[in-house]
Amino acid sequence: MGSPAVKKEVPVPHPLEDLVRMERIPHIWCSGCGTGSVFTACLTAMKNTGINYDDFAMVSGIGCSGRGAGYINIDSFHTTHGRAIPFATGIKMARPETNVIVFSGDGDLFAIGGNHFIHAARRNMDITVICVNNFIYGMTGGQAAATTPHEAKSSTSMGGNPESPFNLPLLAYAAGATYVARWTMLHSRDLADSIEEAINHKGFSFVEALSPCPINYGRRNKQKPLDTLREYHANTIIKNNADPGELGIDFKQKVILGKFVDIEKPSHDEQYHRLYHETSTKS
Amino acid sequence: MKPAVDTGKHFINGDIACAEGAIAAGCLFFGGYPITPATEVAEHMSERLPHVGGTYIQMEDEIAAMTSILGGAWTGKKTMTATSGPGFSLMMETVGLAIVTETPCVVVNVQRGGPSTGLPTQGAQADMMQAKWGSHGDYEIIALAPSSPQEMFDLTITAFNLSEKYRTPVFIMSDEIVGHMSEKVVIPKKEAIKTISRIQPRGKKNNFHPFKPGPNGVAPMPSIGQGYKVHVTGLTHDEKGYPVMSVDTQAEMMERLLGKIRNNLDDIIMTDQYLLDDADIVIVSYGVSSRTSYTAVDMAREQGIKAGLLRLITVWPFPDRLIKELALRVKGFITVEINMGQISREVERCAGYKAPSYLAGHPGGAVVPPEQVISIMKEAF
Ligand code: SF4
Numbered sequence: 001m002g003s004p005a006v007k008k009e010v011p012v013p014h015p016l017e018d019l020v021r022m023e024r025i026p027h028i029w030c031s032g033c034g035t036g037s038v039f040t041a042c043l044t045a046m047k048n049t050g051i052n053y054d055d056f057a058m059v060s061g062i063g064c065s066g067r068g069a070g071y072i073n074i075d076s077f078h079t080t081h082g083r084a085i086p087f088a089t090g091i092k093m094a095r096p097e098t099n100v101i102v103f104s105g106d107g108d109l110f111a112i113g114g115n116h117f118i119h120a121a122r123r124n125m126d127i128t129v130i131c132v133n134n135f136i137y138g139m140t141g142g143q144a145a146a147t148t149p150h151e152a153k154s155s156t157s158m159g160g161n162p163e164s165p166f167n168l169p170l171l172a173y174a175a176g177a178t179y180v181a182r183w184t185m186l187h188s189r190d191l192a193d194s195i196e197e198a199i200n201h202k203g204f205s206f207v208e209a210l211s212p213c214p215i216n217y218g219r220r221n222k223q224k225p226l227d228t229l230r231e232y233h234a235n236t237i238i239k240n241n242a243d244p245g246e247l248g249i250d251f252k253q254k255v256i257l258g259k260f261v262d263i264e265k266p267s268h269d270e271q272y273h274r275l276y277h278e279t280s281t282k283s
Numbered sequence: 284m285k286p287a288v289d290t291g292k293h294f295i296n297g298d299i300a301c302a303e304g305a306i307a308a309g310c311l312f313f314g315g316y317p318i319t320p321a322t323e324v325a326e327h328m329s330e331r332l333p334h335v336g337g338t339y340i341q342m343e344d345e346i347a348a349m350t351s352i353l354g355g356a357w358t359g360k361k362t363m364t365a366t367s368g369p370g371f372s373l374m375m376e377t378v379g380l381a382i383v384t385e386t387p388c389v390v391v392n393v394q395r396g397g398p399s400t401g402l403p404t405q406g407a408q409a410d411m412m413q414a415k416w417g418s419h420g421d422y423e424i425i426a427l428a429p430s431s432p433q434e435m436f437d438l439t440i441t442a443f444n445l446s447e448k449y450r451t452p453v454f455i456m457s458d459e460i461v462g463h464m465s466e467k468v469v470i471p472k473k474e475a476i477k478t479i480s481r482i483q484p485r486g487k488k489n490n491f492h493p494f495k496p497g498p499n500g501v502a503p504m505p506s507i508g509q510g511y512k513v514h515v516t517g518l519t520h521d522e523k524g525y526p527v528m529s530v531d532t533q534a535e536m537m538e539r540l541l542g543k544i545r546n547n548l549d550d551i552i553m554t555d556q557y558l559l560d561d562a563d564i565v566i567v568s569y570g571v572s573s574r575t576s577y578t579a580v581d582m583a584r585e586q587g588i589k590a591g592l593l594r595l596i597t598v599w600p601f602p603d604r605l606i607k608e609l610a611l612r613v614k615g616f617i618t619v620e621i622n623m624g625q626i627s628r629e630v631e632r633c634a635g636y637k638a639p640s641y642l643a644g645h646p647g648g649a650v651v652p653p654e655q656v657i658s659i660m661k662e663a664f
Binding site: 057059070085086087091094 | 312338342346347348354355376380512514
């Protein structure tokens with residue numbers, strides 16, 4: 001008789017494996033970085049929509065989170081710094097049936113790419129913009145960004161940031177976004193649900209995901225990786241439909257999370273189609 | 284509703300002829316931003332595209348306009364934008380992305396006097412070197428120079444064909460004078476217009492390599508939604524499209540990018556030659572400047588000077604070999620252009636010490652008068 005049967009462990013594939021370019025793993029994100037959690041929430045949301053993966057495209061700009069497009073196993077585009085949104089706009093308008101997701105960082109989307117963001121929101125361009133907001137330029141080593149809190153330290157503001165950050169949900173709302181939400185990467189379920197809603201939303205949808213950069217933000221601001229997560233847990237409150245004007249981020253007070261805007265309004269491609277294609281076939 | 288090919292005789296300006304050429308070539312997406320003297324291209328595209336099921340979008344700046352046509356191109360459509368100097372400067376960032384991601388698209392530059400805001404309503408040819416080297420890094424580019432509204436139509440079709448064939452951005456380097464002059468433009472029947480579309484991949488979709496060159500050095504290009512799951516990046520990448528930060532990958536990628544142009548020069552370079560066979564003195568010119576150069580050749584011949592014209596229809600890649608061969612048998616060259624010495628330097632480079640090379644230039648705002656060419660000719664030779 002042979003030896004008793006040894007139960008062979010068959011590795012169970014990760015439920016999101018079909019959405020990841022496994023040959024490109026390990027990824028470049030530092031340990032303790034929040035970007036991966038936001039990325040996972042995004043993949044989970046895509047899966048939950050039930051939409052065929054070939055009908056998605058992901059576009060990223062430059063930066064740590066901008067590498068997202070390089071790991072997702074769908075048609076994906078890693079563009080130039082700040083230009084993910086106009087690239088996505090080109091895709092959407094040339095092939096409206098595509099679900100276009102922009103996955104990028106705060107520096108990319110709101111400093112160099114800020115103009116593109118507000119105009120895509122104004123047009124109600126039917127794309128989903130996910131911003132991994134880590135309050136800093138991570139990839140280049142921690143310089144002050146348009147989202148760095150006032151008086152926070154960065155490699156270009158060692159004496160404290162003299163500037164004030166954007167309130168991103170307010171900016172998105174004021175510019176015309178028709179879906180706006182904010183979560184932290186710790187609220188992974190809410191974040192994934194929100195991204196799913198944003199994808200299904202017809203029109204410009206924006207989800208801000210607060211996410212730690214322990215290496216280039218935490219270190220200089222005396223925040224250990226777990227401190228930041230504790231803050232995300234203890235110093236946040238969920239307040240759906242909160243006034244976008246009250247959404248400035250200050251962890252000394254409570255940071256407001258939730259869904260703030262969800263408006264029905266025809267998207268740019270719908271308006272264009274109605275005004276140009278339907279009329280020109282009639283005439 | 285007009286058909287894509289508006290066959291017949293028209294009296295239209297160069298900008299509109301360019302837009303008609305784009306529609307006839309099969310362009311279905313235009314990302315625009317207004318700028319004098321190229322605005323009419325965008326205006327006409329916005330009117331014409333819906334007739335053929337296409338889409339126009341007015342972007343927030345030229346960076347966005349240029350970037351949007353790359354996104355559009357990856358959906359499988361032929362795409363275009365048009366601008367002038369200041370906008371061309373802004374587009375340079377994305378031109379590099381188009382080159383490295385091998386994204387076909389057509390960019391029209393209706394040149395005006397510079398630097399900076401310069402002479403918005405007056406012509407120049409001063410962005411010729413910017414067309415070659417304006418984006419950072421090493422690259423080859425294709426740039427065509429139309430000299431009439433008819434050529435704005437014809438060469439726009441050629442530009443699309445070259446861009447689709449070689450998976451590369453192609454520039455139409457026009458100028459305010461050609462853009463705004465109205466002349467007869469004959470649009471042929473649809474069947475008489477040859478259009479080329481990018482080669483699409485066939486076969487297995489798994490592990491597809493969107494940057495693996497085919498026989499002519501160009502990789503078949505899939506479109507979004509076909510299931511090839513491509514990854515496209517501005518980083519140095521391998522044939523799969525994945526970023527690889529290595530000296531070897533950089534070398535392989537550069538060889539592929541430069542090679543597909545450099546190994547197909549005979550297919551890409553177009554010239555027109557006028558009385559060149561027995562010429563002693565060669566006038567080199569392109570675009571609107573070639574129009575006064577034909578006159579200069581005739582004037583010189585009347586005075587017994589054996590002049591001839593080499594008109595560059597393709598300015599980039601530059602016809603090095605042709606100029607080098609001519610340099611062995613002629614007395615010298617005069618380059619006629621509305622700038623203070625750009626293409627003339629290329630002629631000088633190719634002529635080397637074999638034959639002298641002179642510039643008949645202009646700082647911008649008007650054409651080079653043929654008399655100026657004749658007087659340089661008499662002084663120099
Ligand atoms: S630098 Fe910061 S944002 Fe970038 S991967 Fe590291 S921890 Fe994440």
